Amino acid sequence: MSEKFQGSFTQQEPIPDAGIEAALQILKSGRLHRYNIAEGEHGETALLEQEFAASVDAKYCLAVASGGYAMATALRAVGVKAGDKVLSNAFTLAPVPGSIAAVGGVPVFVGVTRDLTIDLDDLAAKADLADVLMLSHMRGHMCDMDRLMAICDAAGITVIEDCAHTMGAKWGDTFSGRHGVMGCYSCQTYKHVNSGEGGLLVSDDDELMARAIMLSGSYMLFERHLAGPPKEAFANIKYETPNISGRMDHLRAAILRPQLADLDTQVTRWNERYVAVEDGLQDTPGLTVVKRHEKESYVGSSIQFLLEGWSDAAVNDAIARCGARGVELKWFGGAEPVAFTSRYDSWRYAPSEPMLATDDILRGIVDMRLPLTFSIEDCQQIARIIRAEVSAVYQGQDS
Numbered sequence: 001m002s003e004k005f006q007g008s009f010t011q012q013e014p015i016p017d018a019g020i021e022a023a024l025q026i027l028k029s030g031r032l033h034r035y036n037i038a039e040g041e042h043g044e045t046a047l048l049e050q051e052f053a054a055s056v057d058a059k060y061c062l063a064v065a066s067g068g069y070a071m072a073t074a075l076r077a078v079g080v081k082a083g084d085k086v087l088s089n090a091f092t093l094a095p096v097p098g099s100i101a102a103v104g105g106v107p108v109f110v111g112v113t114r115d116l117t118i119d120l121d122d123l124a125a126k127a128d129l130a131d132v133l134m135l136s137h138m139r140g141h142m143c144d145m146d147r148l149m150a151i152c153d154a155a156g157i158t159v160i161e162d163c164a165h166t167m168g169a170k171w172g173d174t175f176s177g178r179h180g181v182m183g184c185y186s187c188q189t190y191k192h193v194n195s196g197e198g199g200l201l202v203s204d205d206d207e208l209m210a211r212a213i214m215l216s217g218s219y220m221l222f223e224r225h226l227a228g229p230p231k232e233a234f235a236n237i238k239y240e241t242p243n244i245s246g247r248m249d250h251l252r253a254a255i256l257r258p259q260l261a262d263l264d265t266q267v268t269r270w271n272e273r274y275v276a277v278e279d280g281l282q283d284t285p286g287l288t289v290v291k292r293h294e295k296e297s298y299v300g301s302s303i304q305f306l307l308e309g310w311s312d313a314a315v316n317d318a319i320a321r322c323g324a325r326g327v328e329l330k331w332f333g334g335a336e337p338v339a340f341t342s343r344y345d346s347w348r349y350a351p352s353e354p355m356l357a358t359d360d361i362l363r364g365i366v367d368m369r370l371p372l373t374f375s376i377e378d379c380q381q382i383a384r385i386i387r388a389e390v391s392a393v394y395q396g397q398d399s
């Protein structure tokens with residue numbers, strides 16, 4: 001009998017007791033709105049912002065309703081208007097082009113490399129097409145950020161970072177989200193901290209953050225922000241900036257603060273699981289393990305590998321065989337969007353030129369979540385199952 005994995009790929013850990021306790025206090029207080037604070041109180045939301053800003057060495061932080069909202073707010077804050085082109089990754093998830101579409105912008109997709117990072121040669125070639133890059137550190141893979149910033153600085157491109165998969169990650173000594181003018185994070189259930197929904201936006205720029213705070217729906221209460229720019233920064237901005245309501249509430253912030261305090265520990269645990277799967281997959285015939293750059297400190301909350309040059313039928317077969325043994329894999333090459341996974345050419349509101357080299361890579365990308373509810377032994381078992389099924393299909397292929 002071949003072994004079958006029994007765990008759930010969508011089961012996260014419970015909210016820490018401290019978060020549950022803090023949430024109950026908020027519920028009992030009745031003060032859930034971020035600006036509803038008692039005398040002498042700062043409120044959970046402002047405290048979360050202060051703590052997150054400090055944790056990534058940022059001057060300012062704003063907590064909002066979702067990661068996608070954080071990205072659209074950043075695009076608005078830097079001045080993207082209807083009809084403007086915005087560069088972004090071809091290999092990413094739908095909220096990224098969606099945030100560009102939300103402000104009426106037009107995504108211009110940049111290709112992906114075999115390291116699953118943005119293709120910097122393609123970026124350099126397209127640098128004169130737009131003034132803004134929405135850079136997605138998709139599945140936690142960071143490109144050579146030194147080269148990316150050199151290309152963008154030379155071309156006058158404003159960089160916004162989508163750090164939905166890199167909260168806690170670094171390039172060299174710099175936290176992900178701190179190379180661009182604004183960094184955007186998600187607190188949605190499947191990311192690195194979990195409040196169901198939620199987002200964070202960081203920046204060192206007074207004007208951009210003042211705009212973002214007004215946009216998020218601060219009314220004239222912006223002085224209640226502990227991690228916001230001084231009130232002088234709002235002098236004109238408070239009259240000129242629409243309120244596009246998307247605040248975070250105290251309940252979510254209360255759940256997030258203890259998780260943020262634990263993030264380093266969780267990152268270590270994710271990486272132990274990542275390495276367990278990666279080790280188990282090394283030297284599997286037909287399977288390429290994705291390389292990580294030495295300057296990258298990543299968070300292994302998911303893992304990807306490549307089935308390069310495989311036929312669609314063979315990839316589908318391997319995924320089906322793993323699925324039958326309890327291992328849920330996602331395929332980025334699929335022609336039809338499925339569950340959370342879709343390909344740039346399926347976003348028909350954002351037409352694109354075909355990118356042949358990128359299409360070849362996408363056709364081979366297989367993706368798997370690594371929730372912290374998995375033990376190291378679970379991860380070793382998962383790797384054994386993938387190894388066995390991928391090898392079997394590979395060896396049975398005609399070519």
Ligand SMILES: *Cc1c(COP(=O)(O)O)cnc(C)c1O
Pocket residue numbers: 066067068069092093095096136138139162164165185186187188197198199
């Ligand atoms: C989840 C995700 C987002 C958006 O986050 P939400 O909080 O769900 O809006 C953005 N980019 C990527 C790559 C994501 O996976």
